Amino acid sequence: MTYPDPTLFGHDPWWLVLAKSLGIFAFLLLTVLAAILIERKILGRMQLRFGPNRVGPHGLLQSLADGVKLALKEGLVPAGVDKWIYLAAPIISVIPAFMAFAVIPLGGEVSVFGYRTALQLTDLPVAVLYILAVTSIGVYGIVLAGWASGSVYPLLGGLRSSAQVISYEIAMALSFAAVFIYAGTMSTSGIVAAQNDTWYIVLLLPSFLVYVTAMVGETNRAPFDLPEAEGELVGGFHTEYSSLKFAMFMLAEYVNMTTVSALATTLFLGGWQAPWPISIADGANSGWWPLLWFTVKVWLFLFFFMWLRATLPRMRYDQFMALGWKILIPVSLGWIMIVAITHSLRDQGYQAPATAAIGLAVAAVILLALIGRRRLRARRIRPEPVRPAGDGAFPVPPLPVKDRALEDADV
Template identity: 70%
Template sequence: MSGYTDLAAFGRDPWWLILVKAVAVFAFLVLTVLVAIYAERRVLARMQMRIGPNRLGPQGILQSLADGVKLALKEGIVPSGVDRPVYLLAPVIATVPAFMAFAVIPFGPVVSVFGQQTPLQLTDLPVAVLYILAVTSIGVYGIVLAGWSSGSTYPLLGGLRSTAQVISYEIAMGLSFAAVFLLSGTMSTSGIVSGQIGTWYVFLLLPSFLIYVTAMVGETNRAPFDLPEAEGELVGGFHTEYSSLRFAMFMLAEYVNMTTVSALATTLFLGGWHAPWPLNMWDGADSGWWPVLWFVAKVWTFLFLFVWLRATLPRLRYDQFMNLGWKILIPAALVWVVVVAVIRALGNEGYAAGPGTLAAVGVGCVLVFLVVARWRPGQRGDEADRAAPEVHEPFDPTAGGFPVPPMPGPVPAQRTPGEG
């Protein structure tokens, strides 16, 4: 189960090849964002029995480009009550780390680029996954500072929600990574991909995969976890006071982050750039430039999942969102990390605890987690309790559960029928 940790192929590229790789990664992310915005609008329209964008270009394929031009030409309004330096810097802080995180994502194996042998990856580190966690965490500061510097109540509430959201779900995400580190024996992204030759970690670490998929939706502020920008509650959330290109930078950061977490899920759990079955039975499937196609297809599978969730699930209430993170995901991730560590230790001692055992235990843990998550004490009473007549007590909106504050001022008298 040990991963491949040789990083000798990195750090040898000439400066011009490094520049070509950096530009290629940037272009890939920008084009993915343009296509993702158009695809999301079309898929949502299809799922909701609408038409979607169909005016600009064939089937509306130029709609994303037109939206970008429109945002670029709009007037940038800066409200008078903002903290101007922080207000202007916040979109940059949110956008730049989103691009930086992709530096250690492997697109494919070693190939020839203008006669130079180089891996299809900008760089790699012994702690590459921790680098991604650190860089993406910096991007959250852009959201928090945008909400705080706007000088308005709704953006501030959106920024605070984003802070609580990241604290809650990044813990579960990190614990799901820990199981991958235990199994692969490395934190290098290329090493983790090499460790999945033959069997992907999604089959061996199914609980970690499900926890990560849930946490990545929460980390990117996407529906049903889009509470920092809930239109029905916070107008627009943390970016309410932004317009023009600064607003576009926040949208760019959101979609680039979606691509980054999708690529990370592909790298950690779906074999990275390795071909799926049955294509992997072809000898040349994992050589040359073909792996780039498999990698992009897997990334788009997760991007479609983001759109599907947005079209299907309603936004969670905030207390439900926190309960999911702290009472379900984090305990489940902790238990699963202990299970993986025990099975790995037994395997090292020579006991029969191989990949098959780990996969079977993982499926069993998922079933147990689902049963525990759905069970509620006192949910079903006995026959006598169910047969008893219901007693309707006066409703107290502030008594327990999700607080509903009372209206200010005296309660108006109720009018009786027949009064003028």
């Protein structure tokens, strides 16, 4: 297994940096084209109907045909828009989606025309925080698109998207904290190297579950696609967009799906490392093979996105916000406390059984506190029993306090 040397980053010749950038760009574009087609096929099969099957053999050219159709459509600009912001919003959405992939490790060290280089454009000591920052910028494109459209429903979609990002990025960042504690670094290549023995999906399963939920909400995908809920907002933030401007929003959505899937692979599934028992074979984690394992893992998450879209109905907005603030964030905080305590005890020399017992005790205390708080809150808001009418035949709702006082005075 050949992990990239950190000193390799920043010393590649210009042509190799350009080749890596073009390779990442081509990888993302081809992934988007394939994901759109495969999603329509999967949705068709899950809903007992045919997917695309007319354009090309077995419908394989349908995504290309859709792209050409969007490019040839007339680009309309409504009269009431703020033109420059309206035109800049799709660009602001799509550029950060590509930038975030710069620090994702696609493989270990390889040789390209005699140069030893890593299958990663670059790495940073705070690479994961860089991904969070860049993906946060992408939401500005959605917010500005809704505001600049000069219409009520796109504006509501933009506001919903900003609320989603604030709510679910907190839970997402908290899920990263446990990974940082175990790996001892925020570098993506360092996190992959730290999972050489055991993947973090095994050690940090609650963090993984929180992240998977948060990444669906972060990318505005079903059942969390409330910024573009066509049943109530017509089309949401991109209602007033057409032609290539609309295509750029769709491109940003699928690239963001690929980015969060690649980040989940890097943080919890060992990155580009081969799964067991393939990892036992000699050379499974060397050369260009890791690129294959990385791509397979990313597509597993993309299939999960598609499966959710075909299975679950759209949530109500109050349910969606309650899930983020009342469940994911408290669970993440409690889990970070457990991870920090058990990790510090292990560093001080305590054996694994004792550490696990203390961790379970802390988890039990937190769980009991949450259950007690929930019961106390339910007792406080217990509704008043319905008072029967004078003859006891028809129950009536509780009377207001003022009316009840007057009724008692009359009596």
